[in-house]
Amino acid sequence: MTEYGYNLLGRLSEIFAPAGCEDAVISAIEAEIGAYCDELRRDRAGNLIALIKAEKPCGKLLFATNADEVGFMITDTDDDGRLYITPLGPIETDTLSGRQVYVGNSEKTSLAVACAKPIHEQSGDERSKPTAWDKLYIQTGVKKGGEQSIKAGDFGTFRGNFGEIGHNIKGKALDTRADCAILCEMIKRIREENIPHENDLYFAFTVRGKLNRSGAVNAARGIAADMAVVLEYAPCADISEIPGQFVCARLGGGAVLPLADMKTIFAGDDTAALIGEAETRGIKYQIKGVVTGAGDAAYYQRDGGSGTVALAMPCRYPNTASCVINKEDYDSVLALSLALVK
Structure with a gap:
């Protein structure tokens, strides 16, 4: 992993940008890649769309990923400084309770703590069940009767x-921001290394991926690429006692190539070509062992009419404060993505 990639990923990971509030991360990516693009725009959904033109384009090749992260929305406040919340995306209350959080919007945030009934005060029945969302609240430290700067709708x-932990990296939002960093690094290298390409290259950083994937729908329709390469994450279950045949992906096993998800069967010839590129170039890869979830790929197939393949980053503990990815896996996804450009 290059120093540039590591530092960029660190900056993107730390940005406050839950689903529906992505302006800060979109602006950061916009500033990062603007000098390398022939065109750079935001569409009506708020997606960032970059274009590097070919001299004599044969078609449109799209690389797409989500830019947002899981989070929550403030629904109400009270005089004791409590904020009541509802989830945005696949976030579990048990990953929030007792955690430091930021609350606010794209312009201003405040540090707070997610709170629930203390475990030593819970009944046996309460301990055996996940905390209900209506029993979880955010404490900002505002005194009773004090003015609360955080409002409903924030x-x-x-x-x-x-940070680093050995050969791995941990942090929030790595399940999306690692792929954002890869696309940024791709754009930079294509320009600086003058990498030849026969297609117009589109790059989509989409919004609301953790919520309803409406960003992907708009990008698919607006670009209508001939081929879409969707970058996503593959959840790892490789440190528990789950039998091997049920392990989706392994950290350090290389780029993950899904054959299908719950909404998409990836084109056989295109996926076979992807495997061929990896083997020819000596790029480490693994086949996604279990058909799980449903990413953005279905929307590029259905709404954009694009041939579609997926590349996934192995990730432990996605949608939490401490996602974990492997540096070599990052390099594998980047190398295979660049191979498709050529």
């Missing part, structure tokens, strides 16, 4: 903790 997400 957002929240985990406080970041980006």
Whole structure:
């Protein structure tokens, strides 16, 4: 992993940008890649769309990923400084309770703590069940009767903790921001290394991926690429006692190539070509062992009419404050993505 990639990923990971409040991360990416693009725009959904033109384009090749992260929305406040919340995306209350969080919006955030009934005060029945969302609240430290700067309609997400742990990296939002960093690094290298390409290259950083994937729908329709390469994450279950045949992906096993998800069957010839590129170039890869979830790929197939393949980053503890990815896996996804450009 290059120093540039690591530092960029650290900056992107720390940005406050839960689903529906992505302006800060979109602006950061916009500033990062603007000098390398022939065109750079935001569409009506708020997605960031970049274009590097070919001299004599044969078609449109799209690389797409989500830019947001899981979080929550403030729904109400009270005089004791409590904020009541509802989830944005696949976030569990047990990953929030007792955690430091940031609350606010794209312009201003405040540090707070997610709170629930203390475990030593819970009944046996309460301990055996996940905390209900209506029993979880955010404490900002505002005194009773004090003015609360956070309002209903504001957002929240985990406080970041980006850093290295051996050959791995941990931090919030790595399940999306690692792929954002890869696309940024691709754009930079294509320009600086003058990498040849026969297609117009589109790059989509989409919004609300953790919520309803409406960003992907708009990008698919607006670009209508001939081929879409969707970058996503593959959850790892490789440190528990789950039998091997049920392990989706392994950390350090290389780029993950899904054959299908719950909404998409990836084109056989295109996926076979992807495997061929990896083997020819000596890029480490693994086949996604279990058909799980449903990413953005279905929307590029259905709404954009694009041939579609997926590349996934192995990730432990996605949608938490401490996602974990592997540096070599990052390099594998980047290398295979660049191979598709050529």
